[in-house]
Amino acid sequence: MSLLSLTDINSRYGTFQALFGVELRVDEGEIVAVIGANGAGKSTMLKTVVGIMRSPTGEVRFAGRPVGHLPVHQRVSLGMSLVPEGRRVFPSLTVRENLLVGGWVKRPGPWTVTKILQLFPLLERRIDHPAGNLSGGEQQALAIGRGLMANPRLLMLDEVSLGLAPIVVRHLYAAIPAIVEAGTTILIVEQDIGQALSVADRVYCFLEGKVALSGRPRELTREQIAAAYFGV
């Protein structure tokens, strides 16, 4: 059974329609990547899943139940967690406090402050520093850790690589297998195609608000992906 499924999603910003009949599925234990150029609707899709935006049509189902009518905090309580684009750590709170706020919903599961520090050891020496003083890579690690503290069944990562050096991005992506091993399903939205395809079990390519291509990375050719990504 799918952990997350989207059917006929048509989210819009006022009069501007950003998604057109999006259909998407994430199964338990998978890593699914959504790639696409800037403005393709990837982040809008995540916002619709977590409840920041609503689709006037279609259905968002999570863990077998429709969640499209629920507010954000109730969806988080059910086990979905979004690491937002731009990291958005709480700058005046320390690293430890950020992680503790991440555990607001108190879902049972493996992730604790100690486990997060084992996953991202670079945070340990910064544990009592304000998050606003961290480097971009440290903030992204913190944002992922904070998202995990909710012990989600589905962790959604929005543009992890944005604005970070390649070596830092590789370091962050290296943590993903451990997250999946701990029982968390992952949905990645990414512009960095190489990184996304390197970890994904399945991939969706968005183009102008529609799913232009989907499949297993090994089964897709470079030409197919380029055509779907750029619309050529």
Add this chain to the structure above:
Amino acid sequence: MDLLNNVVQGLLLGGLYALFATGLSIIFGVMRLVNLAHGDLSVIAAYVALVAVDVLGLNPFLSLVLVVPVMFILGYGLQRFVLNHTLEGGPMPPLLVTFGLSIIIQNLLLEIFSADSRGLDAGRIEDAAITVTSRLAVGWFPMLTLVVAVTVLAGLQLFLERTQLGRGFRATSDDQRAAQLMGIDNRHLYSLALAIALATVAVAGVFLGIRTTFSPSVGPTRLIFAYEAVIIGGLGSLWGTLAGGMVLGVAQTIGAQLSPGWAVLAGHLVFLAVLVFRPNGLFIRQAAV
């Protein structure tokens, strides 16, 4: 020595202003809500205490056992059922709604209690003082007010730093959207913020009711003093609010010494000077916004 006396009295008065201002500081910090009914809500607290004193025969200090929970519940309900509905449309709707609320409260109080000035009688403590020198006496009641203000502020500081709910308040203050993504129900959190703010206002209202008389129309004046204390101290700093209240109190007592009519004006002038030269407040680093 007169100057020293004025400074001491002003510092003590500042504790009371800080009590008023703390609630404002909390709700602005957490939900960016400018509550124009804040002063009137403090007057409600004073009248609730008055009823408790008159009907139940309680000492005004003991009436806090009743007034604080009443104001806490009032704050939660007001935010949950009224003000939460105003927060989506930018800063103007809450301003208009709280302005209207202020007028409604004043007229309701006028209807129920009349325009007569009332006061809370706390007995001998109101006049008792320690004579330090022939020209410097420190009243027990102002000292108690300052001690209570510092205790309330310290309690709030501990609450904000050490509890999960307090961290939730600070996280929401930093980034409301990201806080929602942590599973925080912002409508419930906002309601708790106003509840806590009005609980502190309850203490301030009762202490001011003991210190001086009150009537249904005094709320806006208290609102201005509270705002001045917050702005002088710097938004987002509880101890800055205490310091801001003290600066305002000292300015007013020194102004009153120059001429009785100058008390309030001197406070406003200091406030304007801070706005011009240190718009972030005296006790906030200027780099911070």
